[in-house]
Amino acid sequence: MGEGVSGKSTAETWPFFVLMDEVSGQRPSNNPPVLIASIPGETLGPSSAVGDHEEEPAPPPPPTKKRRARKDELVELLREDMRFQRETEERRARESRENGTTVFSS
Template sequence: MADGRETVYKWTDDDVAGLIRLRKTNDRLFSGKRFASAAGWEAILKEMGLTGVVTPARAGKKWENLKKTYKELRKPPTGSGTESGESTARDWKWFSLMDEAIGGRPSIRPPCLIASAWGETPPVSASASPDSVPPEPECQGAEQDSESEEPAPPKRQRRDPVLELLERQEKRAEEREKREEDREERLLNLLEKIVEKM
């Protein structure tokens, strides 16, 4: 930096692997509080022996780029191929380490929510790319035991309470309309009889 230009540090594979592992084990340092991230990256860089060589902001940027690539490869857009030589989850060297580090986070793998409105889950698209990550079950523990002798009995489908309420309201409205039509019919019949007697 004698001539005023900052030298750019070239990350080695060992550095990147160390960065991922240390970021995972020191996750508590990144609490989201003001300046926590910078302090967390300083601690990690110190442990890696890169203090003064890499800035905390640069380490943070490297981490964000790794996360972005991981997320893109984990859920590639449908219909995208790899004809242009793009990386896939299978061949990106940091995928398994990143999956260990952040794959279980709720922002990456949201918790399973049980839908009460419909009984079955929608079918999985057959057009998924063979280079994409294999499909995961929607919920932990949702896998069927392949050794079970008989299939599980079908679960009783629970109906959505909002849907039931709307159906009841529609039925009441139809009944009101029918009563109103009957009343109008009786009134017309009565008026016809009065007119006939005149």
């Protein structure tokens, strides 16, 4: 561990470097681009930079029925919760009128 230019701190002098290095598995956190060394006198065409591989077919779109069914279930759950809250507020208001007390809703 050392100091950078003009005595400034470096990544290794950062107090959390060891912990973060351990968390990242002591691997760089980014994927550097692949570099191809240029060889004098040899001209590479675009076909040599691209591998001869077939493209994989795109996965089929997810079924919409399941998504719609889940969405409908969520909407119904929200409606049920709203009904429950409304009924609870109405019951509290009715009880407060019967008891002659004031209810403050939050």
